Amino acid sequence: MAPRTASEIALNLAMAMIASSDAPLLLLDDNVTVVAASKSFCRAFQIDPASVAGHPLVELGAGEWNVPQLCSLLKATASGYAEVEGYELDLVRSGQGNRRLLLNAHKLDYEDGGNIRILLAVSDVTDARTAERLKEDLLKEKAVLLQELQHRVANSLQIIASVLMQSARNSQSVETRGHLHDAHQRVLSVAAVQKQLSVSNIGQVELRPYFSALCESIGASMIRDHKQLSLDVKTDDSVSSSEVSVSLGLIVTELVINALKHAFPDDRKGKIIVDYHAQGSGWTLSVSDNGVGMSEHGGSAKPGLGTSIVQALARQLQAQIDVTDAKPGTAVSITRTQSAADDSGAKVIPLAKAV
Amino acid sequence: MDTDKSRRTVLIVEDEALIRLDIVSTLEVAGFCALEASSSTEGLAILAHHDEIGVVVTGINMPGEMNGLALVRRIIQDHPSICSIVISENAAAQDAYEAGATDFISKPFMVQTFVGTVHKAFRRHEMRQKGFTCLTQDNS
Numbered sequence: 001m002a003p004r005t006a007s008e009i010a011l012n013l014a015m016a017m018i019a020s021s022d023a024p025l026l027l028l029d030d031n032v033t034v035v036a037a038s039k040s041f042c043r044a045f046q047i048d049p050a051s052v053a054g055h056p057l058v059e060l061g062a063g064e065w066n067v068p069q070l071c072s073l074l075k076a077t078a079s080g081y082a083e084v085e086g087y088e089l090d091l092v093r094s095g096q097g098n099r100r101l102l103l104n105a106h107k108l109d110y111e112d113g114g115n116i117r118i119l120l121a122v123s124d125v126t127d128a129r130t131a132e133r134l135k136e137d138l139l140k141e142k143a144v145l146l147q148e149l150q151h152r153v154a155n156s157l158q159i160i161a162s163v164l165m166q167s168a169r170n171s172q173s174v175e176t177r178g179h180l181h182d183a184h185q186r187v188l189s190v191a192a193v194q195k196q197l198s199v200s201n202i203g204q205v206e207l208r209p210y211f212s213a214l215c216e217s218i219g220a221s222m223i224r225d226h227k228q229l230s231l232d233v234k235t236d237d238s239v240s241s242s243e244v245s246v247s248l249g250l251i252v253t254e255l256v257i258n259a260l261k262h263a264f265p266d267d268r269k270g271k272i273i274v275d276y277h278a279q280g281s282g283w284t285l286s287v288s289d290n291g292v293g294m295s296e297h298g299g300s301a302k303p304g305l306g307t308s309i310v311q312a313l314a315r316q317l318q319a320q321i322d323v324t325d326a327k328p329g330t331a332v333s334i335t336r337t338q339s340a341a342d343d344s345g346a347k348v349i350p351l352a353k354a355v
Numbered sequence: 356m357d358t359d360k361s362r363r364t365v366l367i368v369e370d371e372a373l374i375r376l377d378i379v380s381t382l383e384v385a386g387f388c389a390l391e392a393s394s395s396t397e398g399l400a401i402l403a404h405h406d407e408i409g410v411v412v413t414g415i416n417m418p419g420e421m422n423g424l425a426l427v428r429r430i431i432q433d434h435p436s437i438c439s440i441v442i443s444e445n446a447a448a449q450d451a452y453e454a455g456a457t458d459f460i461s462k463p464f465m466v467q468t469f470v471g472t473v474h475k476a477f478r479r480h481e482m483r484q485k486g487f488t489c490l491t492q493d494n495s
């Protein structure tokens with residue numbers, strides 16, 4: 001047997017590499033005829049290895065590789081006009097399920113310029129594409145369910161608000177009407193959190209727009225002359241979870257309603273300020289007015305429902321209540337210290353500034 | 356169903372009875388005449404027999420084949436001078452405006468805001484009746 005030349009050895013090595021490749025590979029000539037195929041290709045597509053080499057691609061299997069567009073692309077690759085990169089193809093096999101294939105083909109650049117060779121790599125991405133479609137369908141379904149849930153919540157809150165308003169209208173007692181209006185306002189306070197969450201991309205509540213919407217709602221309901229009485233919000237960029245936001249909103253509602261009812265008797269002019277600032281992981285919420293001050297508006301009276309609500313919520317938030325003489329007026333501060341926040345792990349987060 | 360034609364008449368289309376009751380009551384206290392329907396189909400039937408209706412207030416999710424947005428589109432087609440106000444959860448605002456609603460109110464709403472919006476819609480309805488073109492909020 002004559003000794004093999006270096007080129008024969010090199011050719012044998014190349015064929016062996018293709019044959020043993022884990023990735024399904026085909027080595028084609030410029031007529032799109034198979035020169036060599038990997039065993040993995042034959043196994044994946046159930047093709048007899050003996051019927052591959054020397055046969056046109058279009059004749060492989062039961063004719064499922066006879067795809068005119070693919071052949072055109074491979075011929076263009078052989079001519080050097082194109083490369084096939086990430087080309088997806090549906091392999092239609094009668095009697096078997098279709099497979100989604102990802103193809104990459106390159107003209108091989110080697111010294112034997114007379115024999116053009118194209119290396120075609122075939123990946124079966126059927127399962128990956130099915131999983132992607134399933135994931136997209138699930139995400140769409142989740143979005144629909146979330147929208148339905150938001151609709152249900154908004155409807156339920158509207159029903160509660162409507163019942164309270166109807167009850168207030170039908171009540172003969174001024175005191176009862178007042179209590180029902182307050183309850184109506186508390187429901188709107190909770191609803192304002194839901195509205196913020198529905199437009200939030202981060203699942204948290206931005207406190208500035210939340211408090212602003214809340215105060216606008218209270219002002220529209222309870223302030224007759226906005227030139228006489230103003231209600232301002234000064235809040236930093238903090239965001240908060242929905243649970244903490246609801247509690248903060250209810251505290252603001254109670255303190256603002258209390259100030260509106262008691263701090264400005266006899267059409268006294270004035271201002272109420274809602275202020276919120278985070279300090280590290282702690283925060284301070286304050287509602288202050290320049291009204292008649294505590295001694296005149298019932299500082300020693302028995303605490304009402306609103307005060308009980310504020311105390312209960314402050315306790316829940318692990319915050320401290322301070323009531324001070326603002327000279328003139330009153331300032332009520334609810335403070336959660338950094339150490340209390342660190343101990344409990346619950347957070348209000350300063351919003352990262354956009355770059 | 357008799358209405359006082361000297362008062363501005365609003366049709367409320369909302370399937371939740373308690374919400375509908377509150378809206379009717381709110382509008383009547385504010386001096387409007389209110390008609391009500393619990394579905395879009397019922398609403399269209401009322402519109403066909405009451406040409407004094409100037410504004411329609413409608414929810415979106417309702418029983419039957421036609422939801423509130425489809426009702427708004429149908430009103431634009433059949434009763435172009437009538438203004439539609441959609442009430443729904445906050446996220447539906449864009450859909451409402453794209454359907455052709457004159458205005459949108461998110462649930463739950465404040466009474467003052469709601470009544471103000473209805474007044475505004477009637478001003479627009481009256482301009483349409485006189486043949487003026489109304490500019491939308493973005494002047495398109």
